[in-house]
Every structure is written in C-alpha cells, then in structure tokens.
Amino acid sequence: MCKEDADLKNEDLRFASRMACVSGSAIRELLKLTAKPGMISFAGGNPGSFALPNDDIAEIAHDLLKREGKRLLQYGPTEGYQPLVETLVDYLKEEFSAEAGPEEILPITGSAQGIDLICKVYINPGDTVLVESPTFLGNIQCMRIFEANIVPVPMDENGIILEELEMLIQRHHPKMLYTIPTFQNPTGITMSMERRKAIAALASKYRMLVAEDEPYRSLRYSGTPLPSIKSFDEEGWVVLLGSFSKVIAPGLRVGFMAGNASLIRKCTVCKQSSDVHTATLNQAIVDEYMRRGLLKPHVQEACRVYSLQMNAMLEKIDTIKEIVHHTVPKGGLFIFASIGEGLDVAPLFNLSVLRQVAFVPGEPFYPEGGHKNTLRLNFTNADVGTIHRGMSVLRSCFEETCRKPIAQVNTQWDPKG
Numbered sequence: 272m273c274k275e276d277a278d279l280k281n282e283d284l285r286f287a288s289r290m291a292c293v294s295g296s297a298i299r300e301l302l303k304l305t306a307k308p309g310m311i312s313f314a315g316g317n318p319g320s321f322a323l324p325n326d327d328i329a330e331i332a333h334d335l336l337k338r339e340g341k342r343l344l345q346y347g348p349t350e351g352y353q354p355l356v357e358t359l360v361d362y363l364k365e366e367f368s369a370e371a372g373p374e375e376i377l378p379i380t381g382s383a384q385g386i387d388l389i390c391k392v393y394i395n396p397g398d399t400v401l402v403e404s405p406t407f408l409g410n411i412q413c414m415r416i417f418e419a420n421i422v423p424v425p426m427d428e429n430g431i432i433l434e435e436l437e438m439l440i441q442r443h444h445p446k447m448l449y450t451i452p453t454f455q456n457p458t459g460i461t462m463s464m465e466r467r468k469a470i471a472a473l474a475s476k477y478r479m480l481v482a483e484d485e486p487y488r489s490l491r492y493s494g495t496p497l498p499s500i501k502s503f504d505e506e507g508w509v510v511l512l513g514s515f516s517k518v519i520a521p522g523l524r525v526g527f528m529a530g531n532a533s534l535i536r537k538c539t540v541c542k543q544s545s546d547v548h549t550a551t552l553n554q555a556i557v558d559e560y561m562r563r564g565l566l567k568p569h570v571q572e573a574c575r576v577y578s579l580q581m582n583a584m585l586e587k588i589d590t591i592k593e594i595v596h597h598t599v600p601k602g603g604l605f606i607f608a609s610i611g612e613g614l615d616v617a618p619l620f621n622l623s624v625l626r627q628v629a630f631v632p633g634e635p636f637y638p639e640g641g642h643k644n645t646l647r648l649n650f651t652n653a654d655v656g657t658i659h660r661g662m663s664v665l666r667s668c669f670e671e672t673c674r675k676p677i678a679q680v681n682t683q684w685d686p687k688g
C-alpha cells in the first residue's frame with residue numbers, strides 16, 4: 272500500500288462535535304506566511320526583538336539553577352511558585368490598583384491559559400459570553416471550542432458602549448463578559464475610567480463574571496494609567512488576566528489570573544489535569560526579574576522605542592488620509608484601520624504580500640464576521656527604518672487597490688468600520 276492510501280483522511284477521524292465551528296486561527300496561518308525571508312511583517316503581536324532581554328534572562332537562569340536548580344527542575348505545585356505569587360500580590364497593587372491575596376492568584380501558562388480555564392470551569396455549551404466587537408481572535412476561538420454563544424458588544428473610542436451592554440445583558444442573561452480594556456487588541460482603544468467603574472457595577476447588578484484581559488496595560492506611550500476594572504470590584508465578579516509576554520518574553524509562557532478564591536480553586540483543579548503547573552523555572556525567572564528591579568526600566572525603554580515606531584507608522588498612514596481611517600492609540604501594539612465602506616481588504620492584502628509586506632485583515636476579529644474593509648497593523652516588531660520602507664510599499668498598495676474614498680475623514684476609529 273502506498274503511503275497516501277495508508278494516511279488517515281480528515282473524514283475518517285471522528286472529531287468532537289465542539290470542533291465543528293472551529294477553524295485554524297487566521298493569524299497562525301498568516302504568521303507562517305510572514306516568516307518567509309524578506310517579508311516585512313506588521314502582522315503578529317510580537318514584541319520587538321530588542322525588547323527580549325535574553326542576556327538578563329541568561330544570567331538569572333544561571334544564578335537560579337546554581338542556587339536552587341534541583342527544586343526548580345522538579346515537579347512543582349499547581350498553585351504556582353510561591354515567591355512569584357507573593358511578588359504578584361504587590362504587582363497587582365502597583366500596576367492594577369487591585370487587591371488580591373495569595374489564594375486569589377494563580378500563575379498560568381500565558382494569559383491564554385486563563386481564558387481556557389475560565390471557560391472550562393464556568394461556560395456550558397450555549398451559555399452566552401459578551402465580547403467587544405472586534406476582539407482578540409485567539410480567545411474567540413477558545414470560547415467557540417467551549418461552544419459558547421458569543422454575542423458582540425459595540426464599542427466607540429472609549430471602549431464598550433454602556434447602554435448597548437446593559438441592553439444585551441438584559442436580553443441574553445450572559446454568564447460572562449470578556450473585555451480587553453487597555454490598548455485593546457485589535458483596535459488599540461482604551462476604556463474610560465467611568466466605563467470601568469460602571470462595568471464593575473453591572474457585573475454585581477447582573478451577577479455576571481467579567482474576564483478582564485490586560486496584557487498591554489504597561490505599554491503606555493502617553494496619558495495617565497487608569498485603574499483596572501478589578502480595582503472597582505467589591506464582590507469578586509471580576510477575574511483579571513495578566514501576562515508577561517508583551518513586557519518580558521512571550522516564549523517564557525508566564526501569566527497569571529487573579530479573582531475570587533473559589534473560582535481560582537476550580538481553575539487550579541482544571542490546570543492540574545491540563546499541564547500540572549506552569550514551568551517552575553520560567554515562573555522563577557519572571558519572579559527574579561521583578562525582584563531585581565529590572566521590569567520597570569525595561570518597560571520604560573520598550574515604551575520609548577515603541578512610541579517612536581508607532582509615530583513613524585502613524586505619520587506614514589496619515590499621508591493617505593483620504594483612503595484610510597485609523598485609530599490613534601496611546602499604547603499597546605496595534606493600529607486598527609478601515610478603508611471605504613463596502614470595500615474588501617483582500618486585494619490590498621494579496622498585493623502587499625506579493626510586495627513583501629504583511630498585515631492582518633480585520634474580519635476574523637469580529638465574532639459576527641463581516642467588516643471586510645478593516646485591517647490591523649502591528650508596529651512593535653519592526654524598527655523605524657523598516658516601518659518607513661514597509662509603509663511606503665503599503666501606501667502604494669492602498670493607492671492601487673482602495674480607490675473609493677471614505678466619506679468622512681478623521682483620526683477616530685469608526686465603529687461602523
């Protein structure tokens with residue numbers, strides 16, 4: 272029998288029904304494309320390579336392994352490396368203005384694991400989860416695997432629109448709201464202080480869990496930091512997801528969740544059968560990185576460079592104001608843009624990839640689909656010179672493929688995009 276005959280076909284495999292609505296992540300597929308030599312990528316959500324502190328981490332790993340290598344290389348508790356949990360108690364206060372005790376904190380394998388655990392312990396098939404529209408597609412995918420009924424909530428330039436949110440809560444009785452309040456992925460939008468407070472109040476009023484995903488909040492280039500939604504939460508309805516991926520290194524896969532102790536306990540039980548625990552050495556590296564006072568200056572330097580990169584991209588994109596409409600974020604990794612209503616970015620995408628520049632089309636970020644005229648641009652993973660070159664190419668692609676002018680031109684994000 273030749274190998275092709277022997278290979279299992281897709282239709283031979285009896286996949287679980289929960290996989291019926293799940294396709295491969297559009298970004299993962301795209302990232303394979305952007306890995307091609309010579310490609311300028313504005314596609315992924317990667318930190319700049321200058322911002323990956325490999326030398327400091329090498330030194331820390333060496334010191335840790337010499338000091339307590341036997342312990343760090345052994346199985347550890349699912350509850351996490353306790354010195355890191357203690358460090359996180361202070362980090363939550365300082366960075367998120369949020370109070371949580373050690374039993375309310377769980378180190379996890381990237382914040383992506385947080386949404387997976389929350390869905391596992393809290394979401395039954397058919398339960399409604401409200402999400403911003405657009406939102407992070409990795410987590411839409413996760414909710415789809417758990418067969419959630421995903422209902423989009425509209426946003427404006429200050430985040431979720433409260434009147435719409437309350438109307439949808441009353442109509443759908445959601446179990447959970449998933450939100451990325453600061454420098455949102457993909458829009459870069461930051462939710463206002465008033466709305467953060469109001470969402471914490473709505474969570475208590477309607478007994479709705481809020482999963483507050485905050486991987487970007489430390490990457491602020493202008494304006495003053497806002498308290499987390501968690502900081503306004505008096506009853507424990509808000510579970511905060513934090514990550515060290517964007518501020519130290521995504522390859523370490525260290526994040527954390529902080530919420531009600533019973534919820535954290537249930538997530539810990541699920542984590543036990545999922546990956547036993549987050550790599551102890553990596554947890555210890557993150558802990559030591561913070562204990563040595565390296566995180567703050569590192570983030571400061573990353574922000575200095577990222578803001579130059581963002582401004583370089585904004586300057587270039589502003590030269591084609593008549594055809595592209597875009598957000599002007601105060602931090603984070605992304606600019607979100609739209610071309611004329613009714614247009615599709617597919618021809619733009621095909622042409623720009625042909626000319627070695629990649630971005631992500633916006634449609635997969637919308638749980639309801641559509642919005643084919645939108646796109647997401649990342650500015651952290653290319654230096655200023657590369658951004659200038661890539662944006663010149665992209666500008667000519669815009670001019671060649673998106674002739675229909677948009678009706679109204681301003682620098683605010685258009686929720687109808």
Ligand SMILES: Cc1ncc(COP(=O)(O)O)c(C=O)c1O
Nearest residue numbers: 316381382383407456514516526
């Ligand atoms: C909003 C959001 N949440 C979570 C994640 C996953 O981050 P982590 O590397 O901590 O799993 C990402 C990654 O891009 C993201 O954009």
